[in-house]
Amino acid sequence: MHAQGAADSSPRAYAWVVFALTFALLLSDYMSRQVLNAVFPLLKATWGLSDTRLGSLSSIVALMVGVLTFPLSVFADRWGRVRSIVLMAALWSLATLGCAAAASYGEMLLARAFVGLGEAAYGSVGVALILSIFPARLRATLTGAFMAGGAFGSVLGMAAGGMLAVHMGWRAAFGAMACLGFVLVLAFRLIVTEARIAQGHGARARARGVANNAGRPGLRNVFAGLFSSVSVICAYLGSGLQLFIMGAVVAWMPSFLNRYYGMPPDRAAVSAAVFVLLGGTGMIVCGALTDRVSRDAPGRKWTMAIVFSLLSFALLGCGFYAGPGPLQLVLLGGGIFVVAGTSGPAGAMVANLTPESIHSPAFATLTLVNNLVGLAPGPLVTGFIADRIGLLGALQAAPLVALVATLAFALGKRRYGAGLRAVRQRQAVAALQ
Structure with a gap:
């Protein structure tokens, strides 16, 4: 009870915690996506893949994101952004673990498709969640900072994945990215709740004189x-x-x-x-x-x-x-x-x-x-x-x-x-x- 009261007394601190966790998940998103680039030579040697097949392992993620980002974002607004984020992050982490266990090109391609499915709407839903709990005056800062996570995550994924692949093998590189994702999913699930987000949203809506009880639009x-x-x-x-x-x-x-x-x-x-x-x-x-x-x-x-x-x-x-x-x-x-x-x-x-x-x-x-x-x-x-x-x-x-x-x-x-x-x-x- 005391902990809950303390948390409620510092909504701004809680908002920054939510931002940090959401940003960390974006890093995990791009690390899981881009670690593949670091292990291209090893996959080519392991399975004798052509460059076309190697490229398809990367393109399938972008294809899934491009096709599914809009419908999944609409679904997330209706089902709940927090629950959707937990589900998406858990899915791309599980799919990344599937990449580590893949025994053939076909299995790897399927696992990468599920990575794309998990990541498809995360960027749009994540930034929408963040903007909903901060004042409007910070929107440019928060949007720019959140989107920058893609660049940082890409560099981290390639660098860390390359080092792990050289010393421990390409399966370990995928496995490490999956483990990081699972840890962040657990932390997000324990700390971020729909009730806390709705509470802060309602307070800001009342302060702006905006109704907060309208249903979701068709x-x-x-x-x-x-x-x-x-x-x-x-x-x-x-x-x-x-x-x-x-x-x-x-x-x-x-x-x-x-x-x-x-x-x-x-x-x-x-x-x-x-x-x-x-x-x-x-x-x-x-x-x-x-x-x-x-x-x-x-x-x-x-x-x-x-x-x-x-x-x-x-x-x-x-x-x-x-x-x-x-x-x-x-x-x-x-x-x-x-x-x-x-x-x-x-x-x-x-x-x-x-x-x-x-x-x-x-x-x-x-x-x-x-x-x-x-x-x-x-x-x-x-x-x-x-x-x-x-x-x-x-x-x-x-x-x-x-x-x-x-x-x-x-x-x-x-x-x-x-x-x-x-x-x-x-x-x-x-x-x-």
Whole structure:
């Protein structure tokens, strides 16, 4: 009783505990996903796999995430976000353990498909849960920080998986990721409850004068709310376009360092990982800076997104046109630092421009656009152009996409007021039903 009372007396501390556990599960998500890349050579040697089959073990996860993220996010909003997170994390951890026990390519492919099933909606449901227990003024910070977990988890998964695979075998690498997931699932299940989340949500809703007893909207209203204004569509699109550049540069950075700096492949990969970490750190810093600047004027989040887009265009554009050397690396590092800095502002705008009852499918839509417009085509289109004008020319062209993102954010800012009015009208109608 005393412990419960103490916990209730510090809702802010509890919210940060929930954030820490949710963020840790995101790290586990990406570590379980990316550990495969570290053991490619060992799997190839063990089963004599072709590169096509190796690639399919990675692609099957992305395919499952892309296909299932939206429907599972809608389901999670109805079944309960906390329960859904526990189920998803338990599933991807169990599937990762299945990867460790796989005796053939077919068994590994099936296990990886279940990894994708477990991870499909976690990003959207996790960030929706976090935003529901924190003040709106922190949305850019929290969204940027949460999304940065994907970059950190990818690096940790490849680094830790590689070391474990070398010293203990590839099965141990998968097994370690699974064990980490199970530990975090248990901690999350014991500490985070639907009742505590609902209690905090109700207090904030009353403070804002918003009704908290409306039922979950039907699918027709969900779709209408997801695309209710020009501004929210611009937020989706601007975020995806910036991640097109991020995906292109990160994917081709090892090859760039190998071809133009003469680095051997292993050193080029390690050096490229530094750029990935810079990108993840930039998401956090840019999100926090956005919230600080826009504390008294939420519309400034659009301005910050525009600033980050233009900075990424200038730094990456100048960097790839500069000759090889320290100056070029500094410019490229700065560009990578800010290129995904728009993730926090864009996520905050999506949260502001959609009803709270559909935040999980809203962030699923943002994830879908980030992948279909950004992370998936970025490396592919850059490679297509590189085949025709060379890798350097393709990378010099990639930052031009930031100008289109800037236009999207500028249009979103111009229509922001109308978008907010549309959301308020929908919430008012829902409260009366």
